[in-house]
Amino acid sequence: MDKKINIADSELPIMKVLWEKDNITSPEIFDGMSGNISTLKTLLKRLVDKGAVKATEINSRSYRYSAVVSEDEYICSERKGFLQKVFDGSKEKMLLNFVKEENITKDDLEKLLEMIEEE
Amino acid sequence: MDKKINIADSELPIMKVLWEKDNITSPEIFDGMSGNISTLKTLLKRLVDKGAVKATEINSRSYRYSAVVSEDEYICSERKGFLQKVFDGSKEKMLLNFVKEENITKDDLEKLLEMIEEE
DNA sequence: GTATTAAGACTACAGCAGTAATCTAACTTT
DNA sequence: AAAGTTAGATTACTGCTGTAGTCTTAATAC
Numbered sequence: 177m178d179k180k181i182n183i184a185d186s187e188l189p190i191m192k193v194l195w196e197k198d199n200i201t202s203p204e205i206f207d208g209m210s211g212n213i214s215t216l217k218t219l220l221k222r223l224v225d226k227g228a229v230k231a232t233e234i235n236s237r238s239y240r241y242s243a244v245v246s247e248d249e250y251i252c253s254e255r256k257g258f259l260q261k262v263f264d265g266s267k268e269k270m271l272l273n274f275v276k277e278e279n280i281t282k283d284d285l286e287k288l289l290e291m292i293e294e295e
Numbered sequence: 296m297d298k299k300i301n302i303a304d305s306e307l308p309i310m311k312v313l314w315e316k317d318n319i320t321s322p323e324i325f326d327g328m329s330g331n332i333s334t335l336k337t338l339l340k341r342l343v344d345k346g347a348v349k350a351t352e353i354n355s356r357s358y359r360y361s362a363v364v365s366e367d368e369y370i371c372s373e374r375k376g377f378l379q380k381v382f383d384g385s386k387e388k389m390l391l392n393f394v395k396e397e398n399i400t401k402d403d404l405e406k407l408l409e410m411i412e413e414e
Numbered sequence: 415g416t417a418t419t420a421a422g423a424c425t426a427c428a429g430c431a432g433t434a435a436t437c438t439a440a441c442t443t444t
Numbered sequence: 445a446a447a448g449t450t451a452g453a454t455t456a457c458t459g460c461t462g463t464a465g466t467c468t469t470a471a472t473a474c
Contacts, residue, residue, distance in 0.1 A: 334432075341431090357441095
């Protein structure tokens with residue numbers, strides 16, 4: 177039953193890097209990222225420990241890392257959680273709120289309609 | 296600068312009750328709620344302590360409680376956080392994902408368009 | 415071959431969240 | 445008045461999160 181893997185907020189930036197580019201070393205992950213290097217190492221280790229990231233040994237001293245949890249899985253899980261928590265699971269409530277509060281225009285929605293048509 | 300009040304997930308059910316009906320006593324809040332009563336008391340107290348709920352003394356032994364943080368404020372804050380965290384702040388990404396994954400139909404969107412028109 | 419670098423492991427620690435038991439004192443019931 | 449009830453306060457404890465320092469050891473540089 178694929179026990180739920182939770183990705184903490186602070187771990188997310190690392191996942192985002194791995195969703196962009198897979199099978200890379202830790203220096204490659206951290207390169208360009210902000211934050212304390214030791215902290216980043218801890219977060220990467222935690223992701224590996226909880227199974228969100230796979231570490232493949234290169235040599236006795238280093239690994240290549242890959243995302244196990246995909247971006248889609250993550251987004252799906254977050255979306256469902258958010259929908260349930262904030263809007264009691266009502267898609268309609270949610271959509272209405274977004275459209276109202278995030279200033280989504282008629283045009284935006286029409287563009288969206290077109291995109292739907294195309295499938 | 297109105298320091299951010301964070302409402303934890305477990306505290307949310309209590310807020311939801313208070314958003315429905317304000318200025319009520321704790322037994323009125325807890326009545327109908329599930330969960331251990333002692334836990335609920337703790338959560339209510341934490342909400343008061345952090346200023347999300349106001350307690351007005353009735354007598355030396357009890358209070359009436361009211362939401363200080365409104366549902367709109369809460370939803371707004373959660374929505375912004377979610378949008379930023381999961382979709383890097385892109386409304387378009389988010390909308391597209393919702394429409395695709397939550398099976399939102401052409402009809403739903405058209406209904407939404409109508410609602411927007413009416414304002 | 416010795417010194418340096420650095421990837422990963424280990425340790426640490428405070429704060430928050432979830433959960434809940436116990437204590438205290440005031441109000442209510444008999 | 446004594447006993448029971450109970451709102452709220454206090455205490456507790458675990459796990460997760462955010463953050464980061466230190467240790468170990470293999471690879472590398474000189």
